[in-house]
Amino acid sequence: MRLKGKIAIITGAAQGIGLAIAQRYVAEGASVMLSDVNEQALKAVASTLAMPFIVADASIKADIDALIARTIQDFGRIDIMVSNAGVINDPVDFLNLKEEDYDRVMAINLKSQFLGGQAAAREMVRLGTQGVIINMSSVNARLAIPTLMPYAVSKAGSTQLTNVMAIGLAEHGIRVVAIGPGTILTELAREAALQDDASRRRVLSRTPMRRAGEPSEIASIAVFLASDDASYITGQTIYADGGRLGLNYTVPVND
Ligand SMILES: NC(=O)c1ccc[n+]([C@@H]2O[C@H](COP(=O)([O-])OP(=O)(O)OC[C@H]3O[C@@H](n4cnc5c(N)ncnc54)[C@H](O)[C@@H]3O)[C@@H](O)[C@H]2O)c1
Known part of the structure; x- marks a missing residue:
């Protein structure tokens, strides 16, 4: 019960990584406001976890404000804000990328983390809560995929947003950290990276551990980072990628 009595918000909690984090947070004793x-x-x-929920688009300020207000109303404070909601753009080469697709991905992946982080931090400061903010980044913060430019740029932005927020909020005792997953078995990855055998082999050939990660393996990091065990970590992006970022060659994948 490493999060006993803590109050958490998770965006993008209906499936995938956000759902896995919600399940682990509840198991670790936290109360969670679920949002998607x-x-x-x-x-x-929400019904399975017996936790409250609010439908909110994380890229819209009014929705974030309602999410924060509802959490304060129900629980009285916010200890942990997990800005996890995210989408991936349809693969398209740089020359054909449409402005609206760039704007949409940047808003859902990056602006959401600014809005959610700022609104949660304001309540933490107002109430004197020494909270934790966790932003979901990606290995694509560092690895370029030309057909996924808005996604990669949004995740790189998330890394620097995390850093900037951490420094700005340190004096209030608020930690800000990010997680940078490699390929994790969720709908998002199934659509974008694991859609057929050739794609799966391409991903695994770049993954020294030769497997995709499970959402629960990201949830474990989200528990650690939110807990007092991580009390001296702020500003960092923790990568969980089966070794991908360290790789400078491809490995054979036979099956
Ligand atoms: N799966 C991976 O391989 C992987 C790798 C690196 C980073 N990530 C990141 O992890 C996060 C979660 O991804 P996932 O793989 O679980 O994806 P997913 O598609 O399975 O789940 C994403 C959830 O976010 C919700 N969502 C989408 N737009 C939203 C919005 N505007 N406001 C609120 N909720 C919204 C969706 O409804 C969905 O429930 C994302 O930020 C993603 O970029 C995933």
């Missing part, structure tokens, strides 16, 4: 744009899936998760 997918109302149907969110309701089902």
Whole structure:
């Protein structure tokens, strides 16, 4: 019970990594305000976990404000803000990328972390809570994929946003950290990286551990970073990628 009595918000909690974090947080003793744009899936998760939920688009300020207000109303404070909601753009080469697709991905992946982080931090400062803010980044903060430019740029922005927020909020006792997953077995990865055998082999050939990660392996990091065990970590992005960022060659994948 490493998060006993803590109050957490998780965006993008209806499935995938956000859902895995919600499940682990509840198991570790936290109360969690669940949030997503997918109302149907969110309701089902909330009912299973016996936690409250609010449908909110993390890229819209009014929705974030409602999410924060509801959490304060229900629980009285915020200890942990997990800005996890994210989307990946449809692969398209740089010359054909549309402005609206760039704006959409930047808003959902990066602006959401600014809005959520700022609104949560304001409440933490107001109430004197020494909280933790966790932003979901990606190995694509560092690794370029030309057809996924908005995604990669949004995640690189998340890394620096985390750093800047950490320095700005340190004097208030608030830590800000990010997690940078490699390929994790969720809908997002199934659509974008593991959609067929050739794609799967391409991903695994760049993964020294020769497997994709499980959402629960990211949730474990989110528990650690939110807990007092990580009390001296701020500003960092912790990568969990099966070794991908250290790789300077491809490895054979036979099956
Ligand atoms: N799966 C991976 O391989 C991987 C790798 C690196 C980073 N990530 C990051 O992890 C996070 C979670 O991804 P996932 O793999 O679980 O994806 P997913 O598609 O399985 O889940 C994402 C969730 O976010 C929700 N969402 C989408 N737009 C939203 C919005 N505007 N406001 C609120 N919620 C919204 C979706 O409804 C969905 O429930 C994302 O930020 C993603 O970029 C994933």
